[in-house]
Amino acid sequence: xxxxxxxxxxxxxxxxxxxxxxxxxxxxxxxxxxxxxxxxxxxxxxxxxxxxxxxxxxxxxxxxxxxxxxxxxxxxxxxxxxxxxxxxxxxxxxxxxxxxxxxxxxxxxxxxxxxxxxxxxxxxxxxxxxxxxxxxxxxxxxxxxxxxxxxxxxxxxxxxxxxxxxxxxxxxxxxxxxxxxxxxxxxxxxxxxxxxxxxxxxxxxxxxxxxxxxxxxxxxxxxxxxxxxxxxxxxxxxxxxxxxxxxxxxxxxxxxxxxxxxxxxxxxxxx
Ligand code: 13P
Ligand code: ZN
Numbered sequence: 001x002x003x004x005x006x007x008x009x010x011x012x013x014x015x016x017x018x019x020x021x022x023x024x025x026x027x028x029x030x031x032x033x034x035x036x037x038x039x040x041x042x043x044x045x046x047x048x049x050x051x052x053x054x055x056x057x058x059x060x061x062x063x064x065x066x067x068x069x070x071x072x073x074x075x076x077x078x079x080x081x082x083x084x085x086x087x088x089x090x091x092x093x094x095x096x097x098x099x100x101x102x103x104x105x106x107x108x109x110x111x112x113x114x115x116x117x118x119x120x121x122x123x124x125x126x127x128x129x130x131x132x133x134x135x136x137x138x139x140x141x142x143x144x145x146x147x148x149x150x151x152x153x154x155x156x157x158x159x160x161x162x163x164x165x166x167x168x169x170x171x172x173x174x175x176x177x178x179x180x181x182x183x184x185x186x187x188x189x190x191x192x193x194x195x196x197x198x199x200x201x202x203x204x205x206x207x208x209x210x211x212x213x214x215x216x217x218x219x220x221x222x223x224x225x226x227x228x229x230x231x232x233x234x235x236x237x238x239x240x241x242x243x244x245x246x247x248x249x250x251x252x253x254x255x256x257x258x259x260x261x262x263x264x265x266x267x268x269x270x271x
Pocket of ligand 1: 029030031032072073074075076113114115116139186187
């Protein structure tokens, strides 16, 4: 059996959490990541018959039965993941009842998966129903995106449109736009259900006055989506209080979307 600390998926979790922490997206224990793994990848490093603990997940995730997921731990700091992945991360498998997580590795200090597991697993289910390649769900508290929540209407058409105006690449990177939820109590099944509903339509969902969720087929795609929103929000926050002299016009966004061949939310433009 190979040493799991050298596994590429553990390495990806370490690198991504370091990046997110350094960008200021994940203060203290803020943020969480779940990354669905292939059984054959994990079998090289772990005996899949050996379950360390069984932890109830508090809802039913039947479509994910048998799926193996590496997930950040609740209360754990992203800044500490790289030095001690076995305490700050865990690898779980959804048991045959669909309501229990079988711990295969990690949470060494007796901890457990993120309190946002409902939003993560429900989002995985929602994304997989529209894109079978989806593997990553990521949540964080990026500074400018969050700041924008306080000064911009939390309306998904208006919010997306403003972001699209802020950087030329935006409409190409997230042509499907950004879903927006109002402030809701986090860590609950309800916010998980609301997030998953949005995830059927969007790969990005803003949690009003809290943060953002991204979903994608790999770590780069997911990170890149959030990074692009955050960059656009930064430009917005640096300019919102100044007279706007120039902007990217809706007709130019259409030009971009057509040139790059992306299927964009036409109803989010004002043509
Ligand atoms: P966890 O520490 O449980 O992952 O929660 C962090 C967070 O961002 C809650 O929304
Ligand atoms: Zn959060």
